[in-house]
Amino acid sequence: MFQARWHEDRLLFASRPALFALLRAGRLLGPIRHVPKLGWVVTDPSLARKILNDGAHFTLLGEGGVGHLWAQVLGDYVYRIFDGPGHADLRSRARDLFTDASAQQLVERVFAPALRPARDRLRAGRAIDLADLARVLVGRMMIELLGLDEADDARRVFATGERLAKLALGSATSTTLPRAVIDQARPLIAGLTRNVPRAYAEADPATLLGRCRELGLSEEETTGLAALLMVAGTETAATAMTRIVALLHDTGDQHRLLADPGLLGGAVREGLRVTTPAPVIGRHVSHAVTVGGSSLHKGQRVLLLTHTANNAVGPFDIGRPYAPETRQLWFGAGRHLCLGAALARAEIGHLLHALFEPGRPVVVGPRRPARNVLIPGYESLPVRLA
Ligand code: HEM
Numbered sequence: 001m002f003q004a005r006w007h008e009d010r011l012l013f014a015s016r017p018a019l020f021a022l023l024r025a026g027r028l029l030g031p032i033r034h035v036p037k038l039g040w041v042v043t044d045p046s047l048a049r050k051i052l053n054d055g056a057h058f059t060l061l062g063e064g065g066v067g068h069l070w071a072q073v074l075g076d077y078v079y080r081i082f083d084g085p086g087h088a089d090l091r092s093r094a095r096d097l098f099t100d101a102s103a104q105q106l107v108e109r110v111f112a113p114a115l116r117p118a119r120d121r122l123r124a125g126r127a128i129d130l131a132d133l134a135r136v137l138v139g140r141m142m143i144e145l146l147g148l149d150e151a152d153d154a155r156r157v158f159a160t161g162e163r164l165a166k167l168a169l170g171s172a173t174s175t176t177l178p179r180a181v182i183d184q185a186r187p188l189i190a191g192l193t194r195n196v197p198r199a200y201a202e203a204d205p206a207t208l209l210g211r212c213r214e215l216g217l218s219e220e221e222t223t224g225l226a227a228l229l230m231v232a233g234t235e236t237a238a239t240a241m242t243r244i245v246a247l248l249h250d251t252g253d254q255h256r257l258l259a260d261p262g263l264l265g266g267a268v269r270e271g272l273r274v275t276t277p278a279p280v281i282g283r284h285v286s287h288a289v290t291v292g293g294s295s296l297h298k299g300q301r302v303l304l305l306t307h308t309a310n311n312a313v314g315p316f317d318i319g320r321p322y323a324p325e326t327r328q329l330w331f332g333a334g335r336h337l338c339l340g341a342a343l344a345r346a347e348i349g350h351l352l353h354a355l356f357e358p359g360r361p362v363v364v365g366p367r368r369p370a371r372n373v374l375i376p377g378y379e380s381l382p383v384r385l386a
Contacts, residue, residue: 001315004250007367008243008274014369015376022172023279026308032292037173039064039301040285040294045309045326047292051283051302053334059083060336062284064301069168069175073185074227077220083335091335093215094225097208098339103346110144111137111347114154115354122355127365127384130245131377134238134351135159141347142234145208146192146226147199157192161234164188165374172303175282189227196223233340236277239377240344241351244271246381248356249364253318258358266318268348272330273323274316277375279307281332306330360385 012020022038029035031044042048051058060067061083071078080086098106114136118128132155139154142161167181177185196209200219203210208229212222248254248267257263283302288295296302306329313323331338338344355362365382 001251004247004316007246007250011243011369011378012279012376014371015373016169018172019279019376022303023305023307026305027312032294034294038303040291040296040303042291042302042304043308043312044292045306045312045329048281048304048306048309048329049327049333051291051304052281052332052336054289055083055335057285057287057289057296058283058302059286060283062286062299063175064282064284064303065175066168066171066282068284069171069177070228070231072177072182073167073189074224077224081221081224088335090217090221090225091339093217094212094339097211097215098342100342100346103342104350106144106343107141107346107350110140111350114140115351119354122383122385123357125384127382130355130381130383131238131242131370131379134241137241137347137351138234138238141237141343142192142230145229145233147195147203147207147209148192149195158234158238160188160192161230162373164192165231165235166372168374169372171282172280192230193223193226196226229340232338233343235373235375235377237340237344237347239375240272240275240277241348242378242381243275243277244268244348244352245355245362245383246364246367246378247271247274247316248318248352249362249383251316253316254356254361256318257352257356258361261353261356261358263318264349264352266320267352268345269322269328270316270318270320271348272328272344273310273313273326276307276310276330278330278332279376280304281306306332355383357385362386 026043029041031047032042035041062068067082081090118133121128135158136154139158142157143152167185199209200213200222205214257267281304285296285298285300288298310326310329313326331341362383363386367378368380370377370379
């Protein structure tokens with residue numbers, strides 16, 4: 001157990017030292033505390049959920065919220081569709097974009113060409129770099145979702161998503177982006193969403209973009225959603241896959257999973273709780289309100305330390321029952337609850353299912369954390385089967 005905690009801490013520290021310090025300090029701050037320069041820092045899961053569910057007093061479209069950041073890059077239409085009535089309408093139409101069943105089918109089809117050779121290699125007793133494989137799998141998913149060309153290289157697509165996400169580094173103190181950052185982001189988004197208009201017009205209703213059209217989303221909304229999927233669903237999913245395999249190895253819980261494949265769901269849930277790939281969620285106070293006895297004023301910022309809140313439940317344990325206090329706070333809560341949650345769970349579950357074969361535990365070689373990235377993760381995680 002100690003080994004698992006040590007590797008997770010080392011990873012967070014190496015990837016984002018300031019974030020590591022904030023998450024650690026969060027443990028000592030109490031449920032809600034005002035911190036100069038950062039704003040209100042919340043570590044209590046019930047207060048975090050209360051804020052995420054309170055659209056009357058909090059928004060993600062003002063300073064401190066991710067919508068504020070993306071509006072500067074994507075355009076003013078973000079203000080219409082990323083919160084408020086426009087967002088409620090978009091979410092109600094996009095409700096069944098990913099169901100558990102459709103996500104599972106999608107993952108099986110999209111992952112197969114890259115997963116099969118990796119499995120063959122493992123079965124032959126050779127090592128693979130799981131961090132690289134996760135980037136390829138998620139990159140393939142983005143090519144599929146964004147209607148990019150078959151010939152696009154999955155690693156390059158992933159790296160572009162990573163570069164885009166990295167532009168948000170530094171937003172812990174302000175979500176106002178410098179002009180130079182906006183100028184770097186726009187061509188990246190334009191490249192990634194270049195096929196959206198054509199796919200929106202022509203794609204089969206079975207594809208995500210075709211389905212957006214059938215659901216009555218406008219071309220602009222579909223392009224915005226596509227860009228958001230890219231930013232929200234690349235590094236988060238890849239880091240979860242890699243770190244959950246490392247946790248299963250480091251805690252020894254892989255032996256429980258190998259003995260009882262029925263524990264797979266618990267492994268995915270516990271892995272998401274302990275890694276919390278989106279470790280902090282930001283909000284802007286749109287109207288004064290009292291939370292947990294503290295008076296929050298209009299215009300202030302709020303940082304919800306979901307990583308700290310989720311980890312207070314205890315160490316990684318794939319047999320741990322559902323924890324009602326955190327529920328699935330790793331996917332947020334309320335009206336912005338992760339739209340790709342079913343897809344993310346299917347991606348992680350499918351990889352674990354492919355990797356963990358009875359009688360052949362996974363052996364992890366010397367690993368290397370990624371540095372200077374938005375979402376902490378492994379640059380390299382060599383694995384082989386015993
Ligand atoms: C393990 C992987 C993932 C984690 C931990 C995660 C986490 C989150 C969290 C915490 C939020 C809420 C943000 C907020 O309230 O400000 C969110 C929103 C969102 N996520 Fe995910 N996410 C993951 C994977 C994905 C995937 C694979 C996709 C799609 C391809 C996706 C698409 C979205 C979208 C579109 C939103 C915005 C929803 C809205 O504002 O209505 N996510 N995600």
